[in-house]
Amino acid sequence: MGFRQGITISMTIQRFESGPRMSQAVTYGDMVYLAGQTAGTVEGTGVTAQTQEILGEIDRLLALAGSDKSRILTATIYLADIATFSEMNAAWEPWVSPDNKPTRATLEAKLAAPEYLVEIVVTAVKSAS
Amino acid sequence: MGFRQGITISMTIQRFESGPRMSQAVTYGDMVYLAGQTAGTVEGTGVTAQTQEILGEIDRLLALAGSDKSRILTATIYLADIATFSEMNAAWEPWVSPDNKPTRATLEAKLAAPEYLVEIVVTAVKSAS
């Protein structure tokens, strides 16, 4: 078969829940990028509760973008106080897909408002369709 | 057509403006990664001015790599003082492509030199050719 064949794979960028500054999810091809997620309810909560709420929001956004937590490649976790590392893990460990653990880095960083104790960024790929 | 066909898509890494420690931009396939950008002029400037200069530099590097701000997928913004969040947004909001907002995470982190008030990392895809 002595011919060369041009291959075009359609790759478009899709953006979800865009506000004035950012989108909450962006997909390109089968890659899924989520914005840094913080908890919506912060009054009187602790790190474990905020992490649980964030992980639920990540589930929701991944579903919106055609993925799920078993398809997460990487996670970056920012804690306002690194001393709350085990409180964050108390929510993370039961949530993460047991056979599909992403890479992870956890760091201390002050977040956009002092009531935010945790922020999580994940990158995933779409679920097989 | 009962044959299987091996498919090779040529994917090379290209590196732009490489110095002793890093490259300012790296592309692979149609992905474009930029190094963390800080302002060149820092004497007597504030966060808004530094952010404007950084965003101009991002425009320049994206063009060099065959992309533009409408094709940014993700942005990570580091502020030396998170209290300058709205000063940073004062430069970000008029700059970001209105119909093409990337995901974003904004964090406080001390940067490589104390005069740097902002550092921004973006990932993009090449513009359709």
Place this chain on the structure above:
Amino acid sequence: MGFRQGITISMTIQRFESGPRMSQAVTYGDMVYLAGQTAGTVEGTGVTAQTQEILGEIDRLLALAGSDKSRILTATIYLADIATFSEMNAAWEPWVSPDNKPTRATLEAKLAAPEYLVEIVVTAVKSAS
């Protein structure tokens, strides 16, 4: 040749050295993502020694995932104290592939334990096979 051809490129996620919270490396297609690497030996060491150990571990994990340091696209370096920037570079500069510098961002962040002085996250692509 008046036919259209469905193209399926097999893309699976592989995970390496998975523990209760994360995997140390995850690959998807030819992309390679490493978890944030910290030094194993921290007693009485400094930033240069910890960085050297981390870079050796990155070499090991990249090899495991089918890549090597000449194929790194991006690096993010977190220092517990940004004043150790040049101590980190003293290990980084002789290590990084001279003709293949990745993009880089270096930030100060407290890490998961106070004895960790450096943490490095890299993204790479598999070596040509």
